[in-house]
Amino acid sequence: MSEEIAATPAKRELSNPGSPETKPTAKKQDTENKDVTGLELSTASDKQSTTANEEKPKFKREKQPPKPKKRKYKAKDVDETSPAGVLQFEIAEILEENQLTENDIANDISSILNSSEAYHNYHREVEHAEIIKLTSNGDGLALIANPVETQKKQIVIVPFAIKGDIVTIRVFKTHPNYVESDLLKIETGGPDRDNSLIRCEYFGKCSGCQYQQLTYDTQLLYKKQTIENAYKFLAPKLQIPEVLETIPSPKQFSYRTKLTPHFDISKRVPQVEQPMFGFGAKGKSNWRETRGGDKSIVDIEECIIGTQMVNIGMANERKRFETTWKNYKKSATILLRENTKVIKDLQTPVEQQLDPASTDSNDKISYIEETSGEDKLAKTCVTETRQIVTEYINGFTFEFCAGEFFQNNNSILPKVTEYVCSNLQIPRPEGTPLYLVDAYCGSGLFSITASKGVDKVVGVDVSKESIRFAKMNAERNNVKNAVFIDGKAEKIFNEIDTPNDLTSIIIDPSRKGCDLVFLNQLSAYKPAKIVYVSCNVHSQARDLQQFLLETENGHEYKIESLRGFDFFPQTHHVESVVVLSRV
Numbered sequence: 001m002s003e004e005i006a007a008t009p010a011k012r013e014l015s016n017p018g019s020p021e022t023k024p025t026a027k028k029q030d031t032e033n034k035d036v037t038g039l040e041l042s043t044a045s046d047k048q049s050t051t052a053n054e055e056k057p058k059f060k061r062e063k064q065p066p067k068p069k070k071r072k073y074k075a076k077d078v079d080e081t082s083p084a085g086v087l088q089f090e091i092a093e094i095l096e097e098n099q100l101t102e103n104d105i106a107n108d109i110s111s112i113l114n115s116s117e118a119y120h121n122y123h124r125e126v127e128h129a130e131i132i133k134l135t136s137n138g139d140g141l142a143l144i145a146n147p148v149e150t151q152k153k154q155i156v157i158v159p160f161a162i163k164g165d166i167v168t169i170r171v172f173k174t175h176p177n178y179v180e181s182d183l184l185k186i187e188t189g190g191p192d193r194d195n196s197l198i199r200c201e202y203f204g205k206c207s208g209c210q211y212q213q214l215t216y217d218t219q220l221l222y223k224k225q226t227i228e229n230a231y232k233f234l235a236p237k238l239q240i241p242e243v244l245e246t247i248p249s250p251k252q253f254s255y256r257t258k259l260t261p262h263f264d265i266s267k268r269v270p271q272v273e274q275p276m277f278g279f280g281a282k283g284k285s286n287w288r289e290t291r292g293g294d295k296s297i298v299d300i301e302e303c304i305i306g307t308q309m310v311n312i313g314m315a316n317e318r319k320r321f322e323t324t325w326k327n328y329k330k331s332a333t334i335l336l337r338e339n340t341k342v343i344k345d346l347q348t349p350v351e352q353q354l355d356p357a358s359t360d361s362n363d364k365i366s367y368i369e370e371t372s373g374e375d376k377l378a379k380t381c382v383t384e385t386r387q388i389v390t391e392y393i394n395g396f397t398f399e400f401c402a403g404e405f406f407q408n409n410n411s412i413l414p415k416v417t418e419y420v421c422s423n424l425q426i427p428r429p430e431g432t433p434l435y436l437v438d439a440y441c442g443s444g445l446f447s448i449t450a451s452k453g454v455d456k457v458v459g460v461d462v463s464k465e466s467i468r469f470a471k472m473n474a475e476r477n478n479v480k481n482a483v484f485i486d487g488k489a490e491k492i493f494n495e496i497d498t499p500n501d502l503t504s505i506i507i508d509p510s511r512k513g514c515d516l517v518f519l520n521q522l523s524a525y526k527p528a529k530i531v532y533v534s535c536n537v538h539s540q541a542r543d544l545q546q547f548l549l550e551t552e553n554g555h556e557y558k559i560e561s562l563r564g565f566d567f568f569p570q571t572h573h574v575e576s577v578v579v580l581s582r583v
């Protein structure tokens, strides 16, 4: 299930070969004391003595100008399920649709790296670029002319642009088969664009949101397409059913219960002014007036997808930062995690019942009072990673460490947990037991919410801390039929004693997905039903193709349904839930 949306600082450009930063420096090696023949040269003190003796040095040192070193492009290994990996599938698709070859879009990286002129030719402004596709990462893609080899083209990534936009861009970074750009101007908006929907004054600069210019229905549609594309690219051999409608989030703004603003402090250069405090900037767009400086971090006072409480916490911490920033020696990230507490004692003032949390400038804990049914609640914003926080979901209470994984959009969790529970059911004669395995169980979200409909639940997670909380959460919610094991997910198959025909399995791994060891053992165990929840639909698609086509019993399963849940409105992220049953 979901992980953090990484608000990454903007990447640095491929630096100009002419700039001092990248000038080839002569390698400082032992040639300082040796001549080209490898013989020792006289040192300064030697020289003095030889001068005194009026003897000529045996070898005359001839200073050779340092040989300019040819810079080479080093390709990095890319995981095919990462955004950079998926981009390669998207590029291949553009090539096919436009009858182009790899060579037609290849960039001459070597000359860009070694010639200032080539660097400047490539990194230029381009007008009238038409966005022809959207990446799964929420950026636009366009085909533009290659500035040097004019018979060739370039594929360009344009952030904040959508299909049909005609734009002016500035190309600033070159890769072997694509370039990156900043969006300078939207000349004509595409059919789905409605800029009046944009609510955040940082949209277009902050890297957090990509879809504020779209109606919510269009966002949901785009996310459905992301799932379809993921299966097309990473599971091309699978026959998949039609992807169902994406389930909307009840809250489209003010839903994130956790924010992690950061600031950069250079270790080398003394910090003379207060650093920006906010989220990573996306390039240097200027297509709309936004607030925030032209730095890698956008200074942000309010994040409109964050809850009211985490935004109050952010305001407090920003204020505090005005006086404390000089104490920091390096960059840091501030944790802001919403905490909900049921106020049991209605006679004592709320302030006296609160756990430690973010305080205002008068050193008072900031909180918001709410009611839920009969209960009086107090929300605070916790900043200590080890502090325990509480969430209430569908009548269940969950505790976990503020810095540990927990879903960030609690408004959609009742829908997801109900969907997962209902899809775990196995048709069976009445009175027959049903068992559940929750692989990658975290602090027990699915184990506990699904425990009522089954006879026994076994949860497994590699994090000892999460298992500790899963056990406590089971106890707190009076769940008596759940056991939890710490270890790698595949460990469950050594311990499991429930009959496979009556056991359903939930899989909810981190972004990288499952490993082959787990998939093989899952197949060997052959559970009656599998529900695979994922925050990275690309690794999910790869895993399912592997499981269904390459493991021992994979062919005995079919994909019953496949759909997205919108955990992160306004962004490109989508949570994908697949149900597999045995045929």
Ligand SMILES: C[S@@+](CC[C@H](N)C(=O)[O-])C[C@H]1O[C@@H](n2cnc3c(N)ncnc32)[C@H](O)[C@@H]1O
Residues within 6 Å of the ligand: 001, 002, 003, 405, 406, 407, 439, 440, 441, 442, 443, 444, 445, 446, 460, 461, 462, 463, 466, 487, 488, 489, 490, 508, 509, 510
């Ligand atoms: C996306 S979280 C899901 C947690 C939980 N299902 C929830 O929704 O709160 C993924 C979990 O997988 C765990 N994990 C990562 N690799 C694992 C592995 N190899 N075996 C078992 N658990 C693992 C992490 O500790 C994390 O708790």
